[in-house]
Amino acid sequence: xxxxxxxxxxxxxxxxxxxxxxxxxxxxxxxxxxxxxxxxxxxxxxxxxxxxxxxxxxxxxxxxxxxxxxxxxxxxxxxxxxxxxxxxxxxxxxxxxxxxxxxxxxxxxxxxxxxxxxxxxxxxxxxxxxxxxxxxxxxxxxxxxxxxxxxxxxxxxxxxxxxxxxxxxxxxxxxxxxxxxxxxxxxxxxxxxxxxxxxxxxxxxxxxxxxxxxxxxxxxxxxxxxxxxxxxxxxxxxxxxxxxxxxxxxxxxxxxxxxxxxxxxxxxxxxxxxxxxxxxxxxxxxxxxxxxxxxxxxxxxxxxxxxxxxxxxxxxxxxxxxxxxxxxxxxxxxxxxxxxxxxxxxxxxxxxxxxxxxxxxxxxxxxxxxxxxxxxxxxxxxxxxxxxxxxxx
Amino acid sequence: xxxxxxxxxxxxxxxxxxxxxxxxxxxxxxxxxxxxxxxxxxxxxxxxxxxxxxxxxxxxxxxxxxxxxxxxxxxxxxxxxxxxxxxxxxxxxxxxxxxxxxxxxxxxxxxxxxxxxxxxxxxxxxxxxxxxxxxxxxxxxxxxxxxxxxxxxxxxxxxxxxxxxxxxxxxxxxxxxxxxxxxxxxxxxxxxxxxxxxxxxxxxxxxxxxxxxxxxxxxxxxxxxxxxxxxxxxxxxxxxxxxxxxxxxxxxxxxxxxxxxxxxxxxxxxxxxxxxxxxxxxxxxxxxxxxxxxxxxxxxxxxxxxxxxxxxxxxxxxxxxxxxxxxxxxxxxxxxxxxxxxxxxxxxxxxxxxxxxxxxxxxxxxxxxxxxxxxxxxxxxxxxxxxxxxxxx
Numbered sequence: 001x002x003x004x005x006x007x008x009x010x011x012x013x014x015x016x017x018x019x020x021x022x023x024x025x026x027x028x029x030x031x032x033x034x035x036x037x038x039x040x041x042x043x044x045x046x047x048x049x050x051x052x053x054x055x056x057x058x059x060x061x062x063x064x065x066x067x068x069x070x071x072x073x074x075x076x077x078x079x080x081x082x083x084x085x086x087x088x089x090x091x092x093x094x095x096x097x098x099x100x101x102x103x104x105x106x107x108x109x110x111x112x113x114x115x116x117x118x119x120x121x122x123x124x125x126x127x128x129x130x131x132x133x134x135x136x137x138x139x140x141x142x143x144x145x146x147x148x149x150x151x152x153x154x155x156x157x158x159x160x161x162x163x164x165x166x167x168x169x170x171x172x173x174x175x176x177x178x179x180x181x182x183x184x185x186x187x188x189x190x191x192x193x194x195x196x197x198x199x200x201x202x203x204x205x206x207x208x209x210x211x212x213x214x215x216x217x218x219x220x221x222x223x224x225x226x227x228x229x230x231x232x233x234x235x236x237x238x239x240x241x242x243x244x245x246x247x248x249x250x251x252x253x254x255x256x257x258x259x260x261x262x263x264x265x266x267x268x269x270x271x272x273x274x275x276x277x278x279x280x281x282x283x284x285x286x287x288x289x290x291x292x293x294x295x296x297x298x299x300x301x302x303x304x305x306x307x308x309x310x311x312x313x314x315x316x317x318x319x320x321x322x323x324x325x326x327x328x329x330x331x332x333x334x335x336x337x338x339x340x341x342x343x344x345x346x347x348x349x350x351x352x353x354x355x356x357x358x359x360x361x362x363x364x365x366x367x368x369x370x371x372x373x374x375x376x377x378x379x380x381x382x383x384x385x386x387x388x389x390x391x392x393x
Numbered sequence: 394x395x396x397x398x399x400x401x402x403x404x405x406x407x408x409x410x411x412x413x414x415x416x417x418x419x420x421x422x423x424x425x426x427x428x429x430x431x432x433x434x435x436x437x438x439x440x441x442x443x444x445x446x447x448x449x450x451x452x453x454x455x456x457x458x459x460x461x462x463x464x465x466x467x468x469x470x471x472x473x474x475x476x477x478x479x480x481x482x483x484x485x486x487x488x489x490x491x492x493x494x495x496x497x498x499x500x501x502x503x504x505x506x507x508x509x510x511x512x513x514x515x516x517x518x519x520x521x522x523x524x525x526x527x528x529x530x531x532x533x534x535x536x537x538x539x540x541x542x543x544x545x546x547x548x549x550x551x552x553x554x555x556x557x558x559x560x561x562x563x564x565x566x567x568x569x570x571x572x573x574x575x576x577x578x579x580x581x582x583x584x585x586x587x588x589x590x591x592x593x594x595x596x597x598x599x600x601x602x603x604x605x606x607x608x609x610x611x612x613x614x615x616x617x618x619x620x621x622x623x624x625x626x627x628x629x630x631x632x633x634x635x636x637x638x639x640x641x642x643x644x645x646x647x648x649x650x651x652x653x654x655x656x657x658x659x660x661x662x663x664x665x666x667x668x669x670x671x672x673x674x675x676x677x678x679x680x681x682x683x684x685x686x687x688x689x690x691x692x693x694x695x696x697x698x699x700x701x702x703x704x705x706x707x708x709x710x711x712x713x714x715x716x717x718x719x720x721x722x723x724x725x726x727x728x729x730x731x732x733x734x735x736x737x738x739x740x741x742x743x744x745x746x747x748x749x750x751x752x753x754x755x756x757x758x759x760x761x762x763x764x765x766x767x768x769x770x771x772x773x774x775x776x777x778x779x780x781x782x783x784x785x786x
Contacts, residue, residue: 042497113632137627139627147541237518
């Protein structure tokens with residue numbers, strides 16, 4: 001009767017290319033030996049570079065000290081303005097981020113739709129398997145459910161958004177599950193751990209391998225001035241920025257009971273200390289430290305990932321008063337795991353040395369994990385994969 | 394004791410800028426009068442353009458016919474290589490997509506983190522309020538929950554992913570809710586409606602305004618060869634492409650009962666015809682047409698949004714057999730709403746004229762909605778905002 005013919009495919013494909021400048025090339029191409037080729041069609045460009053954390057870092061002098069900035073490699077121009085670069089060596093298993101720099105302008109790879117936002121930057125990503133990063137891939141295993149849900153915080157006087165992972169089988173098992181509260185760092189939000197942290201993939205994989213107990217993971221928004229991640233609240237699509245002064249003055253910690261009450265009221269949870277864990281990266285490690293000592297009966301498992309340790313002395317909040325006394329109370333109650341992890345080149349390394357010295361002096365037991373590199377997502381994903389198998393056992 | 398001083402902010406902000414080439418400018422800037430300024434810092438560029446659907450389209454001759462391609466405007470270079478363009482007129486209320494073209498290379502706006510993928514293209518977006526697009530914004534109203542969840546499809550022999558919107562209050566009300574199945578088009582997946590379609594925002598807003606009944610919205614993946622959207626299944630992070638031949642041969646329709654059974658078994662639903670709606674755009678309209686006639690007792694509300702109407706005659710499936718007889722059965726059972734919507738310049742316009750002629754000849758009642766423009770997301774968002782208020786009343 002009426003014909004919906006194959007020519008529609010051609011038309012739509014053509015339109016797609018024509019409308020949006022699509023390029024019919026593959027980038028990045030991950031070869032079987034785990035070398036990677038990056039490609040960009042840019043006939044008018046004079047210089048094309050790739051910048052990313054798969055390249056050796058370059059120690060660079062800055063007004064704030066010496067930083068290991070990501071390395072840069074030059075692409076070579078080939079026929080028809082097709083630039084390319086292939087890594088000289090296979091890459092280790094990891095989730096990598098990169099961008100192109102075309103004549104000085106940083107751009108995303110138009111042939112790679114996989115991008116993740118980190119604060120105000122959006123970069124392309126790719127994953128090399130065959131090692132730990134297999135945990136970051138979506139595997140053919142049972143998958144948990146990831147929900148974005150809103151709750152009311154009476155303490156902060158606003159409705160707020162969080163991201164919740166419920167494990168495979170949660171909806172139908174009728175069982176109660178332990179809860180792991182997982183907190184982001186400065187500039188992050190309730191999207192950080194699920195995106196750059198690959199939390200859902202890591203949990204799915206560790207649970208499928210029998211290495212982690214099925215658990216609920218609650219990823220909150222630690223910025224008290226926000227209702228939700230940028231673009232996800234009535235504040236609209238503004239440009240994200242770092243806003244430390246609003247987020248480390250006690251109100252995040254004071255409002256955290258609102259989250260725990262909401263979760264316990266709305267999910268089948270193990271409603272006791274042995275069924276709750278809390279961990280966070282950087283500012284989220286700071287929050288985890290203070291929340292766990294402020295409410296010493298709530299969490300049996302505490303993780304400080306590259307944690308910021310103390311507020312500035314100018315910060316006044318009852319949360320930060322009587323630190324030593326509260327720590328004593330917390331450790332008198334013998335948490336099952338107090339885990340501190342940091343990379344050797346982290347700018348917070350010394351602060352963590354000092355904090356461990358305090359714990360050592362008091363005889364408070366903790367487990368310490370130290371590895372290479374600094375204040376980067378690569379480490380936070382590693383810490384998550386190390387921490388989760390120790391929970392609720 | 395240990396000081397976590399404010400200098401950390403400076404350092405991290407600096408690192409942020411240095412590492413990833415952040416630009417400290419605002420783009421796009423939406424002015425109070427709804428003109429918009431686009432900016433790009435590109436000192437070495439010779440020519441910078443912006444391409445987007447906020448500009449008047451340009452009728453363009455192509456091998457496939459004349460297409461209305463998006464307009465292009467030139468940015469002007471200012472001090473320090475800061476290029477800018479301000480729209481000469483205020484923009485109408487809408488969600489717009491755009492990219493920059495720098496010396497012929499299409500790039501994303503590095504100062505705008507809001508991007509949406511459409512098949513293989515990622516473009517920046519912004520919203521102009523003050524009209525219908527207020528429905529596309531996150532408002533200060535109660536928010537539903539959006540979950541990505543996996544289900545088993547025995548018909549297709551695989552686990553598959555879907556996106557589910559449950560309305561505000563669903564979790565605690567104890568009530569049963571009607572279900573609206575909302576299907577994407579070619580190249581789309583279970584992320585299409587929630588991202589470009591702004592389904593969660595539209596439902597939140599229409600429900601808060603009392604214009605729509607609280608309902609569950611189920612957004613499936615209509616590509617039977619996929620378990621999930623690109624990057625969300627074990628197939629990994631491949632480059633998305635159009636794959637029509639796999640998705641309009643009957644198996645999507647045959648497997649749809651798996652979805653309905655899963656939803657009815659796992660959610661508090663109104664488990665009858667008057668509690669179910671189905672609609673889709675383009676290929677999803679085609680699927681909605683065939684699913685609703687194949688299972689004439691399932692759906693009281695059917696929406697065809699810019700629908701592809703018929704399979705090619707070479708396609709063999711029992712789904713497409715006995716079309717007229719099945720339509721007769723469907724309409725004998727008097728669906729409460731059979732809604733057909735299309736834009737005047739849609740390349741499927743004539744196919745829809747022909748299909749309506751068939752319905753008219755048989756005396757089958759339907760409601761018709763015709764507007765400007767063609768086969769674009771602007772229209773599909775409009776159709777969603779028009780269709781939803783008519784459901785379940």
